[in-house]
Amino acid sequence: MxxxxxxxxxxxxxxxxxxxxxxxxxxxxxxxxxxxxxxxxxxxxxxxxxxxxxxxxxxxxxxxxxxxxxxxxxxxxxxxxxxxxxERGHASPGAAEILAELSERGVRQTVVTGNVRAAAEVKLTAFGLGGHMLWSEGAYGEDGEGRPELLRTALARAGVQGSAAVFFGDTPADAVGGREAGVRVVAVATGRASAMELRAAGAADVLESLSDVPAVPAAVGV
Structure with missing residues (x-):
């Protein structure tokens, strides 16, 4: 796990x-x-x-x-x-259930995002998703310019090796960044990139969405 x-x-x-x-x-x-x-x-x-x-x-x-x-x-x-x-935005279908499921299984969770931290916290809190995050262990737009740098920062803050972490993202940059940082990437094809593009960029697994809640823990390895 x-x-x-x-x-x-x-x-x-x-x-x-x-x-x-x-x-x-x-x-x-x-x-x-x-x-x-x-x-x-x-x-x-x-x-x-x-x-x-x-x-x-x-x-x-x-x-x-x-x-x-x-x-x-x-x-x-x-x-x-x-x-x-x-009012205008929305949580991804299945996101709340998956975050809760992983928390119940004892998995630590945080964010790695290009957003500045204050915006990240507002975005997830607005949809009831922020309570599962260890915010101090994440990495944000203030911390660097690319995904590899942000991932390494989060791993250092959490005291975790890349081989012991999984990163969820939706872009080829997420997949490439995870590979460079030594983190296994599970991509979600809910952004602009297709499943084929995400696999080609190096994602270990690709999900069409988070709505298939039982499939996510299996992709994570819990």
């Missing part, structure tokens, strides 16, 4: 149904004073990378101070609009 299960958030455990871009644009305007005309690709990326590339698209110099201010603003926007998130 693995010691730790690590979860991606967006399109794995939940979806914002387009609201995420609105919240991001609001924080961007708050910090830069510039309305967002275009956003860099977000799939499989982290907030630091997305901000740097989006700032470049608008001719705005990127600095770490800018990112720190943006991270704070993005967290605050999620807190302000949490009720709207609950």
């Amino acid at each position: 693995p010691e730790l299960v690590l979860w991606d958030i967006d399109h794995t455990l939940m979806a914002t149904r387009g609201l995420g871009r609105d919240l991001w644009a609001e924080a961007f305007a708050d910090v830069t004073g510039t309305a967002m005309r275009q956003q860099a690709s977000v799939t499989g990326s982290t907030e630091r990378v997305i901000l740097r590339e989006t700032a470049l698209l608008h001719g705005i110099p990127y600095t770490e101070d800018l990112f720190a201010a943006f991270a704070e603003a993005l967290g605050a926007v999620h807190v302000r609009r949490a009720a709207e998130l609950r």
